[in-house]
Amino acid sequence: MSDTVLVVGAGPTGLSAAAGVASIGKKVVLVEKEDVLGGAPILSGYAKLVPSGEWAKDAIGRMIKRVEDNANVTIHKSTRVVKVDGEAGNFTATLSNGQTVNAGSIILGTGFTHFDSINKPEWGFGTYEDVLTTTQMEQMVGAGKITCPSNGRVPERVAILLCVGSRDRQIGREWCSKICCTVSTNLAMEIKELSPSTEVFIYYMDIRTFGLYEDKFYWKSQEEFKTKFVKARIAEVTRSPDGRLLVKGEDTLVKRPIVIPMDIVVHAIGMDPNEDNPEISKVFGIGLEKHGFVDRGEQYTSSFSSTRRGIYVGGSALGPEDIDTSISHGLAMAMRAVGDMNALVQKAA
Amino acid sequence: MAIHEKTLIDPSKVLTSDHLVVDGVDVSGHWNTMILPRTLREYDDKFEDHIKQYSGAENVHRCWQCGSCTNSCTMYAQNTDFNPRYWIYLVRLGLADEILKDKDIIWQCVSCNKCTNICPKDVRPEGVMKALAHWIESEGHGEKSRSTVFDEEFARQCLARGRIEDSEVMTNFFKDTQQDIKEMALNGWLGIFVARMNKWTELRKGNIFRFLTRTPIMHSLHMGWSMFFKPKTKSWGRTGEVLSQYVKEQKELAHG
Ligand SMILES: Cc1cc2nc3c(=O)[nH]c(=O)nc-3n(C[C@H](O)[C@H](O)[C@H](O)COP(=O)(O)OP(=O)(O)OC[C@H]3O[C@@H](n4cnc5c(N)ncnc54)[C@H](O)[C@@H]3O)c2cc1C
Ligand code: SF4
Ligand code: SF4
Ligand code: SF4
Numbered sequence: 013m014s015d016t017v018l019v020v021g022a023g024p025t026g027l028s029a030a031a032g033v034a035s036i037g038k039k040v041v042l043v044e045k046e047d048v049l050g051g052a053p054i055l056s057g058y059a060k061l062v063p064s065g066e067w068a069k070d071a072i073g074r075m076i077k078r079v080e081d082n083a084n085v086t087i088h089k090s091t092r093v094v095k096v097d098g099e100a101g102n103f104t105a106t107l108s109n110g111q112t113v114n115a116g117s118i119i120l121g122t123g124f125t126h127f128d129s130i131n132k133p134e135w136g137f138g139t140y141e142d143v144l145t146t147t148q149m150e151q152m153v154g155a156g157k158i159t160c161p162s163n164g165r166v167p168e169r170v171a172i173l174l175c176v177g178s179r180d181r182q183i184g185r186e187w188c189s190k191i192c193c194t195v196s197t198n199l200a201m202e203i204k205e206l207s208p209s210t211e212v213f214i215y216y217m218d219i220r221t222f223g224l225y226e227d228k229f230y231w232k233s234q235e236e237f238k239t240k241f242v243k244a245r246i247a248e249v250t251r252s253p254d255g256r257l258l259v260k261g262e263d264t265l266v267k268r269p270i271v272i273p274m275d276i277v278v279h280a281i282g283m284d285p286n287e288d289n290p291e292i293s294k295v296f297g298i299g300l301e302k303h304g305f306v307d308r309g310e311q312y313t314s315s316f317s318s319t320r321r322g323i324y325v326g327g328s329a330l331g332p333e334d335i336d337t338s339i340s341h342g343l344a345m346a347m348r349a350v351g352d353m354n355a356l357v358q359k360a361a
Numbered sequence: 362m363a364i365h366e367k368t369l370i371d372p373s374k375v376l377t378s379d380h381l382v383v384d385g386v387d388v389s390g391h392w393n394t395m396i397l398p399r400t401l402r403e404y405d406d407k408f409e410d411h412i413k414q415y416s417g418a419e420n421v422h423r424c425w426q427c428g429s430c431t432n433s434c435t436m437y438a439q440n441t442d443f444n445p446r447y448w449i450y451l452v453r454l455g456l457a458d459e460i461l462k463d464k465d466i467i468w469q470c471v472s473c474n475k476c477t478n479i480c481p482k483d484v485r486p487e488g489v490m491k492a493l494a495h496w497i498e499s500e501g502h503g504e505k506s507r508s509t510v511f512d513e514e515f516a517r518q519c520l521a522r523g524r525i526e527d528s529e530v531m532t533n534f535f536k537d538t539q540q541d542i543k544e545m546a547l548n549g550w551l552g553i554f555v556a557r558m559n560k561w562t563e564l565r566k567g568n569i570f571r572f573l574t575r576t577p578i579m580h581s582l583h584m585g586w587s588m589f590f591k592p593k594t595k596s597w598g599r600t601g602e603v604l605s606q607y608v609k610e611q612k613e614l615a616h617g
Contacts, residue, residue: 169406211406219425231482235423238409240453243426265426265450266459269400 013101013357016041017349018115020093023051024335025327026121027075028342029349033119034084036350041113042079045288047090049076051123052328053335059153061335062191062198063228067154075339096296100322101356116356117322117349120306121342122292124283124328127177127185135173135279136249142257143249143277146172146192149199158207160275162255167210167275170203171259172196173246174216178282178332187303189282190332193218194225196280197233204237213240213274215261244270249277283332296323305331316345324348373462374399405455412452415495417488424449430476430486436469443469445476445486448493460493464503468494510537520601523594526587 017033019026022044030040048054050072053061058068079085088107095106096118105113129137129145136143141162144152152158160167174196178189193216200212219241221230233239246261256273263270285304286292293300299307299319306325309317316324326341327333333341367375376395381388412418428446436443443466451460460467470490477487497503505513514533518525535542545551556562563572 231423234425238422241425242454263401265447266401266456269398271400271402272404 013353013360014103014114014116015039015353015357016113016115017117017119017346017353018043018093018103018105018113019119019121021045021051021121021123021327021329022049022076022079022087023121023123023327023338024053024072024075025123025329025338025342025345026051026119027072027079028339029119029121029326029345030079030085030342031075031082032343032346033350034079034082036346038084038350038353040082040085041115042085042087043091043093043107043113044087044089045092049079049087049089051121052126056126056147057151057154058147059150059202060198062194063225063336093295101353103322116353117324118296119342119345119349120292120296120298120318120323120325120329121327121338121345122286122288122306122325122329124285124305124332125287127189127281127284129176129279129281131183132176132180132279134248135176135246136251136257136277137279140249140251140257140277142167142275143279145176145279145281146195146199147281149203149276149278153199153202153206156206158203158210165275166207169211169213169274170200170276170278171246171257171272171274172200172212172214172278172280173259174214174219174280175245176279176281177284179217185282185284185303187282187332188220190220190222191334192280192282193220194222194229194334196278197221197229197239199278200233200239201229201237204239211240212237213242213272215242215244215246215259217243217245242270283328286329289329296320298323298325301331303331305329314348316341316348322352370396371399401456405457408455408457409453412489412492412496415492417485417490418452418492419488420482420484421449421452421489421492423482424453424484424486425482426450427481429479429481430484433475433479435471435473435475436466440466440469442466445470445490449484449486449489452489452493461497461502464497467497468503468506470494507534507538510534520605522591523597523600524592526584526591528584528588529591 016039019030019040019042022042026042027049030042033040046055053068053072060066061068061071064071080087088109092108093105094108097104101116103115103118105115105118107113126147129135133139137145142160158167159165174193177183178185178187178192196214200214203210203212219230234241242263243265244261244263246259248260250258250260252258252273256275257277258271259274259277260271289300289304289306297320301307306329307319308330309319316326318325324345326345327338374397376397378393379389381393409422413421426446431437431444431446434443434445442463448460448463448467467490470487472487474487477485480486498505498509511534514530514537515525518530532542542551546555560572560575563575
């Protein structure tokens with residue numbers, strides 16, 4: 013019987029799970045496929061996080077340091093799990109670096125993949141330089157200056173298009189990515205802060221700034237930062253002869269077609285299932301749900317179980333999720349993993 | 362050519378000409394009707410701030426278009442074109458031309474404040490309606506309303522003499538709003554009103570004493586006198602001038 017827990021993925025979910033398991037005095041082996049820890053917020057260079065307003069590199073940086081400094085945690089970067097044998101209480105995982113890990117339970121924090129805007133060519137990403145994604149815009153905010161990539165001018169207007177790669181049967185994505193409304197209203201404020209002369213327009217179908225994000229982000233960006241919300245799903249982004257972008261659509265509240273000049277168009281990209289999920293499903297022997305995220309086992313008395321005993325899954329591997337929730341999933345999985353190992357030890361005794 | 366679904370088209374977008382030549386070809390007659398596209402091509406980013414300078418519209422940017430105001434509106438119940446929610450949206454995006462299409466009904470807001478009491482974002486739509494009516498009027502987008510004509514005459518007399526003369530206010534108001542006083546006195550409501558006030562019926566019944574004691578003869582004489590000699594409030598002096606200057610400054614401060 014092993015008292016080591018294997019944690020796969022070092023994003024907010026995996027980092028929280030690893031810290032949780034280690035804090036109870038158990039050993040952790042943390043496997044991350046990239047050469048840096050931190051997951052999406054670090055890999056994609058997010059600016060200030062919602063809801064804390066802290067820079068991602070500071071906030072997630074602390075989570076990374078806490079794990080790196082813990083003697084109970086062994087970290088393998090640029091590494092994947094290629095094979096899992098055995099059963100709950102006694103798994104043997106083979107890593108891509110040739111090592112094997114004997115683990116009592118396995119925690120998956122393998123996260124999500126950003127939607128690739130190239131798959132919605134009508135919205136101009138990849139065709140026009142001034143069409144960006146939220147992650148690119150966050151990087152621009154991080155760099156401290158808002159300008160059009162095409163020629164460096166300060167944009168008079170920025171349009172943020174919500175639900176890019178979410179809620180769209182055309183491209184087989186029937187889910188809401190949950191966080192992009194809040195992220196976009198926050199981004200609108202960050203843009204306005206850095207570039208007060210820029211007007212920001214958010215084109216929406218619904219605004220889903222859930223819970224306390226309602227007034228902290230949606231209301232604040234509208235009331236204090238004068239973001240304008242236009243109820244339209246943009247049909248097409250093109251370019252006018254003067255080089256500005258044109259957003260075409262129907263303004264559903266005035267029931268009129270619109271063709272409005274913009275300087276930058278930002279895609280509020282959604283959260284896709286991790287592109288590795290088919291492989292993860294095979295290696296770990298677990299099921300995926302209909303959208304391609306990792307499937308859950310029984311939810312109420314066996315929280316965070318996957319479809320295979322002894323393997324737990326949480327955070328954005330289960331579906332679109334924010335960081336706060338991912339962190340609590342991580343801690344809950346630590347509890348599950350250690351608790352179940354203890355139960356097996358007691359049974360054996 | 363005939364347009365079959367004319368109700369779907371804004372009349373101002375339909376162009377018809379008797380003689381039309383396109384690229385040297387005379388297309389008069391059958392092909393003489395054109396429909397302009399109804400696409401919106403620009404927002405006026407400054408317009409919202411402009412309207413916000415009119416008192417009442419300070420919170421217009423808070424609106425999230427829930428429609429509670431329109432749903433509760435007294436006037437909307439009478440006329441579904443009266444839609445505060447819609448006008449607020451147009452203000453936000455700076456679509457002034459669209460607002461002006463409704464300039465003949467916007468002033469009809471009765472200030473019942475049902476909208477303001479129900480609005481979940483504290484936009485105070487009633488104030489926005491007031492601001493819009495002021496904007497339409499003060500920037501010459503519509504005719505002056507009768508109440509404005511009345512107010513102006515009232516204020517003019519106050520500033521000039523520190524007081525008003527009822528009869529002068531009324532005669533000038535009727536004159537400025539092209540209402541025929543003589544006609545109204547002989548055949549309209551004014552005649553009836555004066556007759557009632559003067560207890561004409563008593564006279565007709567032969568009660569001369571009652572007629573004389575109940576008729577405000579002195580008051581009428583006094584009004585007639587004041588019509589011609591226009592008394593001023595005591596020691597009014599330059600007060601009017603100073604007040605006018607102040608009002609002008611305040612207006613400039615408010616509207617830039
Ligand atoms: C544009 C955008 C902005 C956002 N901003 C915020 C915000 O401000 N606040 C907020 O709360 N949330 C935000 N989110 C959501 C946030 O990114 C997620 O909640 C969070 O990243 C989820 O953490 P995770 O650990 O579950 O997944 P991830 O962050 O995706 O981490 C998964 C980790 O697992 C690794 N991995 C994946 N597959 C394997 C494998 N096969 N083997 C080994 N390792 C693997 C990955 O490399 C990665 O390091 C935003 C999302 C988007 C799209
Ligand atoms: S959170 Fe908002 S932007 Fe994101 S998918 Fe849901 S509704 Fe669309
Ligand atoms: S009730 Fe308030 S928030 Fe709702 S549409 Fe009217 S003004 Fe806007
Ligand atoms: S105040 Fe005016 S806009 Fe508001 S409910 Fe009354 S009539 Fe309608």
